[in-house]
Amino acid sequence: MTILLLIIAYLLGSIPSGLWIGQIFFKVNLxxxxxxxxxxxxxxxxxxKKAGIIVFLLDFFKGTLATLLPIWFGVTELSPLIFGMLAVIGxxxxxxxxxxxxxxxxxxxxMLFGFIPIYCLLLIAVFAGTLYLTSMISYSSVVAAVTAIVSVLILPQLGILLPKDWVLTVVVLVVASIVIVRHRENTQRIRQKRENLIPWGLNITNQKPHVK
Structure with missing residues (x-):
């Protein structure tokens, strides 16, 4: 059962929501x-906006669902976070x-919402605050990832919010590192002051993206 659920978790994560919605409903390959x-x-x-919200929810909750799978099926050999991490990898x-x-x-x-919702909400607050200041989803994502790394190393030692759980620490370090690495091209554009913006927030870094 454990191996089967691990495979299912990866397959859940592998569902390319944006790609399929674009191809099926818009005849567009993103x-x-x-x-x-x-x-x-x-x-x-x-x-x-509508398609973006749907894709976000699908991508978000496939991480949550994968994390909850072992809990629902009574699998205790591995932490639920391992299943969630496989969804992220997928x-x-x-x-x-x-x-x-x-x-x-x-x-x-x-994934974090499925395991420790209050921690997820903290990182979402960091993301939202950074997004308002910078108008950049990419920058906000990286800041939230860095915050996750710092907090998962410090907060458990202080007995605040997070338990001392080596699996939680390792998984957060892995997925946060994936987020940071996957945004390396965005980071380069940010340094060049030409990263894409959303039409909300203050753009305090004065990005001037190239308009096609």
């Missing part, structure tokens, strides 16, 4: 437009999309 990414941000940009390297997936932000958040 890989041919915008950043070429199949995740939430490019879906918003290319397919619109989202990043999906078998259903030639192993070319998204940047793991929504699915990672969903």
């Amino acid at each position: 890989r041919d437009y915008g950043s070429g990414n199949t995740g939430t941000t490019n879906t918003f940009r290319i397919l619109g 989202h990043t390297f999906p078998i259903f999309a030639q192993f070319k997936g998204g940047k793991a932000v929504a699915t990672s958040a969903g």
